[in-house]
Amino acid sequence: VSQPAQGPRAPLGANERTTVHRRRERARHERAELYAILDDALIAHVSFVSGTSPVVLPMVHARDGDTLLLHGSSATRMLRELASGAELCAAVTLVDGLVLANAAVNHSMNYRSAVVYGRATEVTDPTAKTRALGLLIESLHPGRGAQLPPPGPAELRATLMLAVSLQEASVKVRTGPPNAGTKIEGLWTGVIPLSLQRGEPLAG
């Protein structure tokens, strides 16, 4: 009997919480699709339980192979809670278009959505942390990492770096035109594409 595929090239596994129940046709199961979403997005929304209450915060992220990197200030209490191994859930969402349909209820968005479940470990080794910081800079602005001097010990201390293994994730994508509905005379239907665009750089 053959074993299920393992490793970074294996399809995304599915369990109770990563199985898409609603709009199953939107589910994606290729690891490459998860990676592309994480790589295209600038921020992740990271949630965890504080006491018994949910908290969600935006964080800059990057990907290092099969690992999601998250970082912030070492002085942030909530990050320190995450670094101690608390469960987290991170959502990365790209909005690609407004879907304008014939009926209110068929209005939608085109989007690419990844939801990652796991626990963080803190990256403390200076070499690994320097590399992770470089990847985060690159994810902000490709090419920038090589232009900067390596961070010194004080910079490394100021940054708390978290790594989350990309073992448990759910990916959902909507593309294409609105669902067909009863045509309404004179009402435009279709998709208005949306994309995050860079403007004229402001030196400062």
Add this chain to the structure above:
Amino acid sequence: VSQPAQGPRAPLGANERTTVHRRRERARHERAELYAILDDALIAHVSFVSGTSPVVLPMVHARDGDTLLLHGSSATRMLRELASGAELCAAVTLVDGLVLANAAVNHSMNYRSAVVYGRATEVTDPTAKTRALGLLIESLHPGRGAQLPPPGPAELRATLMLAVSLQEASVKVRTGPPNAGTKIEGLWTGVIPLSLQRGEPLAG
């Protein structure tokens, strides 16, 4: 002794979890700033505790005065959990620019971030639900609501509508150039503005 100001025009209150501890200069306390962020953004990331685990999902939102509206399919199990009054935390984040500094650690983003804490109540009254659905359509595409026929009973049943009072929220904003650091010869520093732009509509 005068009472603290109340009502929709009062400043945002602060408690332990809504007080900004890090980068206090980025905290905002005007309710109008919270409203502007919610109104400018297309999606919220909504977190809650499922069992003992954190979950965060992207949802389309709108604002009705001092109330945050969230909606989704009535068939979504997680939405039904929220509708039963579970605690939630919703983050709405607008990314306005990449901040490229002299040192890796000073790289940042310009952003506007709102984090709302509360519990949802389900909107079940047909008139209120129709109004809420109209506001959600308007938040996707201003002017669209008036072009559509009112939703029928089946459409209303298919949608689960949640309302969260905007009583407990935290707002954080970064604007402007990078923090000054030791100048590096030949290294450009400044801000690259980012904005979500609409492309050419595709009829369909």
